[in-house]
Amino acid sequence: MSTKASTPSFTTDEHGQAILTTVPITLAYFEGRIYYLTNCCGASGKGSIADGIPSIVCRKCYRDVDDVFADSWQVDDEAAWARYYSLVRADCIADAQARQHVARVRRTAEQAAALDAGRHVPAPLSAPAPVLTDAVKSLLIDWFPVRDRLYDLCSKDLLSDREIAEIEEKRRELVDIGDELVAQFVPDAQARFAITGDLLP
Ligand SMILES: [Zn+2]
Secondary structure, eight states: OOHHHHSOSSEEOTTSOEEEEOSSSOEEEETTEEEEOOTTTSOOEEEEOGGGOOEEEETTTOOBOOGGGGOEEOTTOHHHHHHHHHHHHTTTOOHHHHHHHHHHHHHHHHHHHHHHHHHHSOOOOOOOOOOOOHHHHHHHHHHHHHHHHHHHHHTOSSOOHHHHHHHHHHHHHHHHHHHHHHHHHOOSHHHHHHHHOOOOO
């Protein structure tokens, strides 16, 4: 892919609006909508009923502007692009030029929309590395040697009475450490049943 294809063919103004073209009227794209910007303020138009007369005014200075400033559309709106063509064609541009201009502006709008969509794609969820508290670390430090000793004892073929007693002792120690570890993550019955899905007794 050439660098030209990945470089946006529009500028973005201080409000985050993509400026698609400035002729014959400035056309902007923002969050899925395409709309004209006024010559006076570079703002969009809006409906007004000042003095009881409905009109379209500049959103910033409230001057009356052409009805075309009330128009806005989405990138895939064919009828709207046809309206835009009529407007461009009325600006005394030859038909072929007008079609070229509309096609170019539409491609730019599609590019702005694609970039916009890319920005809104949520980052893929990945499991964060667990951050261990000092309490959890200290419990794990106790856990491993007891667990290793239990493995060693259990792997023996012949066990003395003392070793059999030690196995019982190590098992109790592991259950105690395990319970304390679990308590670090699941502090009460409410939290436990929220995880297991069981109803509180
Ligand atoms: Zn204005």
